[in-house]
Amino acid sequence: MSLERESTRSESKTRVLTHKDYRVIEKIGAGTFSEVMKVKNMKDGKHYACKTIKQSVGSVDQAHGLREVQAMKRLSPHPNILQLHELIYDKDTGTLSLICELMDMNIYEFIKGRQHPVSESKAKHFLFQLCRSLDHMHSRGIFHRDVKPENILIKNEVLKLADFGSCRSISSRPPHTEYISTRWYRAPECLLTDGHYSQKMDVWSAGCVFFEILSLSPLFPGRNELDQVNKIHEVLGSPDGTLLQKFKQSRAMRFDFPPRKGCGIPPLVPHCSPAGLSLLEQMLTYDPEQRISARAALQHTCFRELRVAERRVGLRRKGEGESSNTPASDQLWRLARQGRRQVRQQLKLEPLSRRHCPLELPKLNLGVPAHTLPAHTLPAHRGSLPAISKCHSRLNRPKEEPHHLKSFCMPRALERHPQDY
Numbered sequence: 206m207s208l209e210r211e212s213t214r215s216e217s218k219t220r221v222l223t224h225k226d227y228r229v230i231e232k233i234g235a236g237t238f239s240e241v242m243k244v245k246n247m248k249d250g251k252h253y254a255c256k257t258i259k260q261s262v263g264s265v266d267q268a269h270g271l272r273e274v275q276a277m278k279r280l281s282p283h284p285n286i287l288q289l290h291e292l293i294y295d296k297d298t299g300t301l302s303l304i305c306e307l308m309d310m311n312i313y314e315f316i317k318g319r320q321h322p323v324s325e326s327k328a329k330h331f332l333f334q335l336c337r338s339l340d341h342m343h344s345r346g347i348f349h350r351d352v353k354p355e356n357i358l359i360k361n362e363v364l365k366l367a368d369f370g371s372c373r374s375i376s377s378r379p380p381h382t383e384y385i386s387t388r389w390y391r392a393p394e395c396l397l398t399d400g401h402y403s404q405k406m407d408v409w410s411a412g413c414v415f416f417e418i419l420s421l422s423p424l425f426p427g428r429n430e431l432d433q434v435n436k437i438h439e440v441l442g443s444p445d446g447t448l449l450q451k452f453k454q455s456r457a458m459r460f461d462f463p464p465r466k467g468c469g470i471p472p473l474v475p476h477c478s479p480a481g482l483s484l485l486e487q488m489l490t491y492d493p494e495q496r497i498s499a500r501a502a503l504q505h506t507c508f509r510e511l512r513v514a515e516r517r518v519g520l521r522r523k524g525e526g527e528s529s530n531t532p533a534s535d536q537l538w539r540l541a542r543q544g545r546r547q548v549r550q551q552l553k554l555e556p557l558s559r560r561h562c563p564l565e566l567p568k569l570n571l572g573v574p575a576h577t578l579p580a581h582t583l584p585a586h587r588g589s590l591p592a593i594s595k596c597h598s599r600l601n602r603p604k605e606e607p608h609h610l611k612s613f614c615m616p617r618a619l620e621r622h623p624q625d626y
């Protein structure tokens with residue numbers, strides 16, 4: 206078997222190597238479109254994750270054109286983006302494998318079967334890193350479109366966003382016709398418009414993930430798209446007339462919701478601090494234009510301790526000439542924990558008016574082309590959950606509807622059963 210390996214850094218070099226370069230240790234994950242194995246590099250002795258794409262790829266050029274590969278190359282290196290080490294392409298079978306850094310587990314695995322809630326400081330530390338990865342991505346003109354616990358990987362308190370197979374260029378103009386995002390994490394604009402959504406959809410999904418880490422159950426576990434909208438309205442209420450009108454303008458079919466008041470988010474996470482709740486509510490704002498951006502989220506009061514700790518790590522690193530052995534994120538978390546009591550006391554002393562939630566618009570760097578394979582080689586949608594995922598709540602995690610359901614069934618269902626809302 207001849208395999209071609211291309212370093213992701215020097216794209217011009219292609220060399221033939223044998224399968225002996227990597228030894229498979231065990232299977233660690235599977236998705237609809239890939240299988241992921243833990244492998245050992247026989248040369249450097251290090252362990253990696255090898256993601257083998259199920260669909261065959263026609264050529265090395267096509268492999269480099271895959272949006273997942275393009276996005277990983279464009280976004281790396283970043284402390285919160287999964288690092289692509291190299292690509293391995295088997296000419297004979299058209300099999301493509303992405304050799305990536307190895308992580309311990311995904312966020313779903315981290316929370317499933319837990320008896321005790323994750324502390325808010327830990328959940329915030331994860332969310333901070335997730336917002337950093339999204340801000341980085343959005344500022345480079347790409348949005349992810351499938352942020353969910355299974356696509357967020359962790360190792361030693363460090364979080365990395367993974368699975369860039371659904372990502373899209375921010376500069377590509379809506380309507381987006383592909384079927385995207387996993388139902389429970391799908392933003393209202395994705396559910397209620399014909400593809401008129403943008404990077405704020407990632408912020409919604411991240412808000413759902415934050416809630417899930419805090420409460421150990423999904424916030425909007427819809428059984429289908431119609432039920433998904435219903436679940437959102439149970440909590441947030443139905444959108445007001447102006448917003449509804451805005452959504453309707455970008456949907457071919459008619460839909461109406463009788464006014465409904467939701468229960469709100471606070472009773473669902475009674476243990477969450479006011480600052481945590483404030484950020485959660487801003488991330489889960491129905492109107493994408495009013496929803497906080499990833500960049501503004503990073504400046505939220507909720508992350509003040511982490512920002513302070515980050516500055517301290519930065520200063521310490523500078524002082525040590527960047528030679529610390531402890532990962533920055535570990536140090537950050539430890540420092541944040543140390544400083545928490547101090548900050549809590551400060552917060553008690555501060556007048557309420559100072560606990561504001563600053564808003565700021567993201568700087569978007571437009572113009573990243575979306576690289577896609579021809580339709581016959583690229584899967585039409587990438588929304589389903591990995592086979593290894595098991596139900597951790599009373600409901601099964603969602604299996605995705607086929608593409609045609611997105612286009613036709615949802616509006617008809619809404620028209621036929623407006624009383625459901």
Ligand SMILES: Nc1ncnc2c1ncn2[C@@H]1O[C@H](COP(=O)(O)OP(=O)(O)OP(=O)(O)O)[C@@H](O)[C@H]1O
Pocket residue numbers: 233234235236237238239240241254256287305306307308309310311355356358367368370587588589590591
């Ligand atoms: N670098 C890694 N380190 C450790 N585990 C990983 C790594 N990459 C992927 N995994 C595991 O494999 C699972 C599937 O990976 P991934 O989501 O990238 O595949 P996919 O086929 O694109 O999935 P999907 O069906 O969501 O599109 C992840 O949820 C994770 O548990």
